Amino acid sequence: MTSNGREDETRMRLLDAAGEIFSCKGFHAATVREITKAAQANVAAIHYHFGSKDRLYQAVLEHAHIEALRRYPPEMGARGDAPAAVRLFAYVRALLLRLDDKGRHAWLFRLMAREMAEPSPHLAAVVERCLAPANAVLRAIVAELLGPAADPLTVARCAQSVVGQCRHFSIDRPVLSRLNPECDPGQGGIDAVARHITRFSLAALAGYAACDETVLQLEPHTGESS
Incomplete structure (x- = not known):
């Protein structure tokens, strides 16, 4: 798999994991650490792919x-x-x-x-x-x-x-x-x-x-x- 393919796969895992966690706990209670853990990504992945937790939330919606x-x-x-x-x-x-x-x-x-x-x-x-x-x-x-x-x-x-x-x-x-x-x-x-x-x-x-x-x-x- 190419590096772009791996990045796209990580991005989709983050979106899916964040959607599930945001829907259960809300934006404020959800943490970057638990989202990245559920997505099997490192803690810097959200900043790399979306810039911030706030922008991740918008992307999820x-x-x-x-x-x-x-x-x-x-x-x-x-x-x-x-x-x-x-x-x-x-x-x-x-x-x-x-x-x-x-x-x-x-x-x-x-x-x-x-x-x-x-x-x-x-x-x-x-x-x-x-x-x-x-x-x-x-x-x-x-x-x-x-x-x-x-x-x-x-x-x-x-x-x-x-x-x-x-x-x-x-x-x-x-x-x-x-x-x-x-x-x-x-x-x-x-x-x-x-x-x-x-x-x-x-x-x-x-x-x-x-x-x-x-x-x-x-x-x-x-x-x-x-």
Whole structure:
């Protein structure tokens, strides 16, 4: 193996080891020594390959997201000129596959849960470089389904609602299985869940404009008894 090949292999071992440790212990509690030990590298390797523990953390976040999107891209094989409903199913299925991935980067969503609870300065860069491009694909699909009259805020909220369903079915499955023991929410596998979320979302988007806000004009609840 060439020296460059060995360096690349060491770099990948550091990324994998750091991702696992950061996701379990958090950035501050994780130490350079335990990361390099887990990666079977010397203690100077992090400085050599990344410059600092801080920059290693950013590299871990970006690398895992980029790899997940490479394996399960938002288009998931659907052509750009395919009907919007087909592209929505492809997007939902790809997102569910990323959320359910138990492979090499299974720690990614534990790490992102920590980021949601305690955002680091690197979250903005990860959103901009990794998450925003995929989200733009979903917003374009949703905008097409809603029609030209939909404003950007409505498009964004509807896109967020699609993602919310995916995260709920995947991340909250242990709770859902106990709430509905007679009906496993994951029954039929990821494709079945993806079809359900897509059908539900298509129906909601089709009826969104018809559901005038006057229907929702309820008396505000003040918390005071009459």
